[in-house]
Amino acid sequence: MKEAAEGDLPEVASPPREAPTTSPRAANAPPLTFRTRLLIRVAGWVLFALGRTWRVRVYGRRALLARHAEAPRAVIAFWHGQLLIAAWTLRQPTRGMISEHRDGELIAHLVSRLGVASIRGSSSRGGARALLECVRVLRQGADIAITPDGPRGPRHRFAPGALVVAYRAQRAIVPVGAHVDRAWRLRSWDQFEIPKPFARVTMVYGAPMAVEGTDVRDVSARVEEFASAIHAVTARAAALAREA
Numbered sequence: 001m002k003e004a005a006e007g008d009l010p011e012v013a014s015p016p017r018e019a020p021t022t023s024p025r026a027a028n029a030p031p032l033t034f035r036t037r038l039l040i041r042v043a044g045w046v047l048f049a050l051g052r053t054w055r056v057r058v059y060g061r062r063a064l065l066a067r068h069a070e071a072p073r074a075v076i077a078f079w080h081g082q083l084l085i086a087a088w089t090l091r092q093p094t095r096g097m098i099s100e101h102r103d104g105e106l107i108a109h110l111v112s113r114l115g116v117a118s119i120r121g122s123s124s125r126g127g128a129r130a131l132l133e134c135v136r137v138l139r140q141g142a143d144i145a146i147t148p149d150g151p152r153g154p155r156h157r158f159a160p161g162a163l164v165v166a167y168r169a170q171r172a173i174v175p176v177g178a179h180v181d182r183a184w185r186l187r188s189w190d191q192f193e194i195p196k197p198f199a200r201v202t203m204v205y206g207a208p209m210a211v212e213g214t215d216v217r218d219v220s221a222r223v224e225e226f227a228s229a230i231h232a233v234t235a236r237a238a239a240l241a242r243e244a
Contacts, residue, residue: 010058011062032105032109036105039106040106040109043106044109044110044113047088047114050194050195053198053199054198054200055198055199055200055201056088056089056201056203057201057203058205059203059204059236059237059240060204060207061091061203064143064174064205065091067092069141073137073141073143073171074138074144074171074173075134075138075144075145075162075169075173075174076090076145076146077175077176077226078147078177078230079147079156079177079230080147080153081155081190081192082177082193083111084192084193085201085203086203087116088114089178089203090116091115093141093142093143094117094142094143094144095116095119095137095142095143096119096144096146097119097145097146098118098151099120100121101151103151104120104151119137121133134165135165135169138165138166144165146161148162148223148230150190152189153190155189155190155191156230157227158230160219160220160223163219163220163222163226164216164220166219167212167213172208172209173211173226173229174205174206175205175206175232176230176233177230177231177234177235178193178234179201179202179234179237179241180200181200182199182200183196183199200244202237202240202241202244203237204234204237205233206230206232209229
């Protein structure tokens with residue numbers, strides 16, 4: 001029998017979540033209405049009740065969790081449609097880059113309940129400020145989660161923002177992908193995935209990828225390479241799910 005490599009073995013147990021340390025609200029966002037606050041609270045209860053039924057296996061994350069406090073952080077990159085799944089499985093101190101649009105406000109509050117603090121901004125609003133904040137956070141000791149096809153697509157089109165952040169901070173990108181055996185998929189541009197009760201969720205963290213180049217334009221030209229890496233770990237997740 002072929003001996004399994006460490007990357008082919010799922011984690012036995014997940015460590016506890018990190019508590020968020022910053023407000024999820026965008027700086028210029030209007031106050032949330034009572035109805036919106038109630039919606040967020042109810043959605044949070046539903047998410048936790050649903051998530052506790054999921055049978056989750058995570059591969060390839062041990063190295064990230066085992067880093068000492070002074071070790072370099074990384075950019076965690078996954079497709080927008082798998083944002084909920086990725087946020088549920090994150091355990092290391094992480095801040096997510098989330099849009100300042102109204103839908104981003106809702107997402108930011110929900111993922112904050114999972115221990116993921118927010119950096120608010122996107123390619124279409126507050127982008128330059130958010131990218132600079134991401135670089136600062138990476139250098140100060142937290143990972144950054146970015147959906148490179150967000151906030152509004154096109155689906156699976158890797159925008160260069162994640163590469164620019166990693167290049168400026170001199171940090172690696174870790175591609176992440178998931179497979180869910182049973183899920184609701186919304187009729188949105190990203191086909192947002194919500195695992196059904198008792199779904200089997202398989203998550204794969206790929207090897208860190210260095211972002212090297214002579215300048216920002218040079219590294220930005222590598223988007224297809226990094227998109228392929230996310231597709232590869234997503235396919236790997238599907239293969240591991242079939243083997244289980």
